[in-house]
Amino acid sequence: MSPETLPSWPDAAPDLIAIAAGRAPAETVIRGGRVVLVHTREVLDWQVAIARGRFAYVGPDASHCIGPETEVVEADGRYLIPGLCDAHMHVESGMLTPAEFAAAVIPHGTTTMFTDPHEIANVLGLGGVRLMHDEARGLPCSMFVQMPSCAPSAPGLETTGREIGPEDVAEAMTWPGIVGLGEMMNFPGVAAGDPKMLAEMAATARVGKIIGGHYASPDLGPAFHAYAAGGPADDHEGTCEADAVARVRQGMRSMMRLGSAWYDVEAQITAVTEKGLDPRNFILCTDDCMAGTLVRDGHMDRVLRHAIATGCDPLVALQMATLNTATHFGLERELGSIAPGRRADLILTSSLTELPIERVAALGQWVARDGEMTVPCPHIDWPEPARATVNMARDLTAADFDIPAPEGANEVRARVIGVVENQAPTKALSRDLPVRDGRVQGDALTGGDTCQIALVERHRATGAVTNAFVAGFGYDRPVAMASTVAHDSHHMIVVGTCRDHMARAANRLRALGGGVTLFAEGEERATVPLPIAGLMSDSPAAEVAAQAEALMQAMRDAGCTLNNAYMQHSLLALVVIPELRISDMGLVDVTKFELTDLIET
Template sequence: MEQTSLKTWAECAARLVAVAAGREAADTVIRGGIWVNVHTRETLEGHDLAIADGRFAYCGPDASHCIGPDTEIVEAQGRYMIPGLCDGHMHIESGMLTPAEFAAAVIPHGTTTMFTDPHEIANVLGLPGVRLMHDEGLIQPISIFTQMPSCAPSAPGLETTGYEIGPDDVAEAMSWPGIIGLGEMMNFPGVVNGSQQMLAEIAQTQKAGKTVGGHYASPDLGPNFHAYAAGGPADDHEGTCEADAIARVRQGMRSMMRLGSAWYDVETQITAVTKKGLDPRGFILCTDDCHSGTLVNDGHMNRVVRHAIACGCDPVIALQMATINTATHFGLERELGSIAPGRRADVILTSDLETLPIEWVMAQGKVVAEGGTITTECPHLDWPTDARQTVRLGKALDAADFEIHAPIQAEQLTANVIGVVENQAPTKALKREVQVELGLISAQGGIAQIALVERHRATGDVVNALVEGFGYTGEMAMASTVAHDSHHMIVIGTSREMMAKAANRLGEVGGGVTVWKDDAELALVELPIAGLMSDSPAKDVAAKADQMVAAMQACGCTLNNAYMQHSLLALVVIPELRISDLGLVDVTKFEMTELFEDTE
């Protein structure tokens, strides 16, 4: 699979020099703009940019010597010329879209580079799935770099995935042309405890001269945090407060501050720069997880930069955190992330640095969006049949599969309940008194049932537990085959009958999200590729996602972006309490725990 037609610097260096010197004409000249220089943190009025072979050749006060009869002239008209935006850590699958459709959705928002970790598809399809994501990313009109997933399963012994990733897989992937490093090392207890497999994956990555992504999802900044830092991760995006950000940059890690569909971790951490005055070079902005509705309705990295500015960050510093800082972190400072000679000609024209309207976008020397509309094609792969038939339930489910039986005869029991925390990835481990009726525990008093349905090996297994915080009322159910990271099926409901219907519906359509209320389906988002993605246009998927959100609200849910909370309840590497195909997981101890207490 070949990348787009962009030439390497070596292939076009002679022409870049000739254009800059005025001996040859540029392909394009952007004239009369304000050059936002992220190397020096300056805004330079009345400057021009000359572009040849998809790269900047000349960046200076007057490019008239670079203009020939066939040179295209773009009048900046005094607007700011800023580098294309880079997302330093994200998962394409979280957008419910294929790489091509995700690119088409974010290009009008000014994103021209993404560093993606396809560990969602790795859990379902293994290394072949990662290769499909990698290959489709390479042929897009923007730069999509792939991080080889590090943890499938994310926590060995606590979940079962469709496939497992090991050091040999990592070593193989490091030779692929679009691999930029190792995806987030979620198994932080493994690193802290010296797991030979985790350290071998990190070693293979460092041997290849590539970047190791981090994921330290713990508030503990004592010896365990220091042990993790010693294990090699070069960045971390799991910080939620100023102390987290400071701790990471002091250890030589980049602090990646995220604003996704449900993660609001910029405001609480950016004060390390805006108030504590730390060097902003150690900080990067990213999204982590954005679903299609956010992309279509609110934006992508432009949304994150605007938010950082609204939190008190200087606009040019915020832009550095979304451009040159990211490029430097991945060893690509000479390739992208700034407007400077030799770099990929990724540039945005905007009339205001604070509100950041994305008025015109160029990627790799070609105009890709104008006035909020994409002007280029995003090529698709032909996704194979085995990537589209991944929901294997083994049998038709019924209400009995979702029964929670009391382990002893009692009218009331103490249960370990998963507590949802709005706008954050961590959950709370709650202890609640629940009533027993006819030997069964049902949804009650703000507590809903949650089930994890195995869908990779057709075992027919269902694990049942309890969850609090969604606010569901009446008789309802919601099911999703997006269930980070093992991506079985998560079903939440107040009616066992409807939980069964919702689960069977996803088996019928090959994956996605469905919401039921009063025995009727209110919304369905089909995700036929690995049960995670659709190759339909983003606006179509977003419209269905909007219906899903409205359906959740009709069922009583008032949480912001509650779908993301739903899909993360099986993520057994983020505290405190999660569900897996093996049972309830106490993520503070990384061990299995019981649903009920004191039943012996």
Template sequence: MSEPSPSPLKTWPEAAPRLIAVAAGREPADLVITGGRVVNVHTREVLDWQIAVAEGRFAYVGPDASHCIGEATEIIDAAGRYIIPGLCDGHMHIESGMLTPAEFAAAVIPHGTTTMFTDPHEIANVMGIEGVRLMHDEAALQPVNIYTQMPSCAPSAPGLETTGRAITPEDVAEAMAWPGIIGLGEMMNFPGVIHGDAKMLAEIAATQNAGKTVGGHYASPDLGPAFHAYAAGGPADDHEGTCEDDAIARVRQGMRSMMRLGSAWYDVETQITAVTKRGMDPRNFILCTDDSHSGTLVNDGHMNRVLRHAISCGCEPLIALQMATINTATHFGLERELGSIAPGRRADMILTSDLTTLPIERVFARGVTVAEDGRIAVDCPHLDWPDHARNTVHLGKALVAEDFVIKAPEGKNTVTAKIIGVVENQAPTKALTADMDVTDGIVEPDEAQGIAQIALVERHQGTGGVTNGFVSGFGYTGRMAMASTVAHDSHHMIVVGTSREDMALAANRLGEVGGGITVYKDGKEIALVELPVAGLMSDEPAATVAAKASRMVQAMADCGCTLNNAYMQHSLLALVVIPELRISDLGLVDVTTFELVSLFEDT
């Protein structure tokens, strides 16, 4: 039986009189923890201190809290364990977990995550500012801290894709007044910033005028004048680095380098050497997840997974812990509110018996036990999502195999086609080419070359539109298709397959269930993950969604796929702001030049 969620947290001015009285010994604390080893992330010390909590905040942190104990004070003996701050995720998308904010919170709290900085730009592309507000409102109900960044780029690349809704500078300015908005979400339209696009600069200005943080997203290896122009545009952080030079370049420009370990992004090991070998100031580095699907959350962890990984890459445990706590809080202007075990801060903390392997044995949020031994101990309240948020997949017609036919240019027996090349464990793709045969005027997928077909099916306005192309790297064999309404960032429907008939079946199935992911093999559905909320999320428990996602991953393998976390690669094939080649409802996009290009060369 779970405990009720903590009562609303008092602000520091509201709580200060009692915090002072408890620290002075004039009033008893609500909770005192003795027998623990407090990890001080301000000084990188481990201290045999005690902790007193009142009003959901730390009142006293020092050598002896006995003067804070009264008759009603709860006393917990930490039994020699370390007491570390609750973990903070500096950049993430709740929708990538395929869960609503409530279910995402319930999944990550047992892993020690007590603060998240989230960018709901997935739902913004489907439902606009209304969707952001719904995410913001459910986040505010949770027993942990979920801050919302107002999405900046919907569409992410104007003129290269069509979204269900658009975000405007006026939307950004309005959202800056909402209580849980912490800043502007990742500024993905980096060419717009570099070229002084008025809309992008207006969004940045509205954020800075509100005194809030502008998130960055510079997805280019070019560290020359273009990068410097982007840095001059105001982004305060960036998580798109993939190598040591990227991390160093960002911190040298006064940005925070956010190093991510998500379900498919393994960018910590290649960047943390900026600290471990090059000696850069670790205060400017932050750990994050970016995108973690439900299977990762249930089976592997969340920020505890990232922290363990950073330590395994050679980072000293206390430095890595700073990157997942105080560095993050400081970056967002919340150093006096969270991120450390110090007076006045929210009493978010973890009991663990080892600082390297980091078992998460007990989690407190706002002074209340929220998880113990891997089990959630509080309720995570749900929002009552409106019906139209569960009715967002509009195909306009039943799709048939002919909608996925790729015709060759007139008179061609062979063609040289542009191929989207998937790169394992990385967000960027490769712009490849391949010579392909033509049969009866149609270009077919080529199993021998590892080339499958990809289609982008319009699903917001019901136009019935289908854009076709080719993709390699998944390794699919036989007759199959996989479809998903999670298609960053425009979130139309991506269908990848080797059989046009199965591609039509898969697309129609998602129209029938209101969104999600499905895999077909030889004309039969072999896996389905229903995501009815905006076609992106489920409000079922994480374990239930993870089990369905596990069957989906196995189904992909049964179709010949060998990629690690191939679903994440699938879901990003329409992300037209990350090089090199992507697909959108408007056509094939060369993301090195930000231009629509022909599928075939010399046409």
């Protein structure tokens, strides 16, 4: 069963009614378990009957639904909980295709995902979104797609491979798997009444679909209120209780994320656990999870355990990962609960706090058991244009990474991007940096923590390289890491302490056709090939996770101590999250949304 073959509720209703009434047998009956009803936060010794991918009967005794061919499953006292929903995430952040991402997370109990493929949109445009949509439609789970809204994310401050406009949004709204508009990252544009942003939101609202939010500013004054008035229905960029409270007070849903590098649940969930606000308006999500996190730690089950560990009632936390999400997207009658007519997505688990994911059903069929998939996740045939996206004019040399100093200077005051561990925002720092041979130098090899950072244009083969400085990685030897994942424009981003290593890493990715690589002390230490759009691999998650872990170890070996430092690396070009970022146009002051000089005067 897949979303393409799942019958609609009206089409399935005659059969479901007949089964619930005892006139026809169910395909599957599960008995002997404890059913968690998220609508009422009750746990009852009930039974369920399933047919045509949906729940037909949920009640105290399903014996009247059993026929000669019915599969009867004994739950042996385990809990039946709804399949988990990820309300906001990006498949590409896992370095995996939709099929391989699904294969990685379904065994962890995630049966529904709401994904915004704006990463591939920046590289391949509407055609790339369609490829993601089409692969998602054939999976044995529910993967809904939000049409990306902002490519580029900040017009005038970056150049993307492709652009998305209102006409693209209007076309995508006609596709069967599109559930709404992806995160509206251009929050200054919305607050200023930008016609393009308003047209995209209008095209979404006219067909009754949800507009995703992204308000990445601490300013909760008139600009925030103007943004809320524009129509975004949720936001996942909050980092503290005040952020969560401000959003729900404006009628938005607060999406609290726990990704590979974003730890924002604990600081915000106190709005429910301590302040006592209505939990129906709070939702759990991941946003960005790398393959290593998925394979090693889990997906939405990890978020749910974390929310419970912070003091949230397990049944309230479960609502935040199931029913609240379904309700938000207008799909409460379709999924998010164990109730008649809904998609038969459920988990068998022996604990509501530890959440061992022992067996998983999605769309009415058993899809995973004891951490392993039991059905395939079909792939589409990814075309060659999606695999040939690293378009550099030439190989680079160390000279491409030179930062000229003002004439006669022995030292300069430079603006430096400051990495903040476990959070998406950066800090705008100022550092006094040395000058040698007329070039400004980082100080990471002389006792400091300032490296060079460069953005290498890779969409139109212009040969352009933008250079700046970044602090926080802790590298203490000749090293460079390059990645064609550089949210959101996805040029090539290179961070290093040695210009020669930076050139070698960039050239390696040019030859490879995309990915991530780290060179240290003259040698290639680790590489993750990402042949699809320079963002994703179609290899299994475990294989990609092993490559990614080798990369993380190589970063640690080079002196980096940040948690999930690769994610921090890849977001340094995200010019819609304060305070300071790099783009192909220069250094961007995201507090003002304008380009700024690298060298302070």
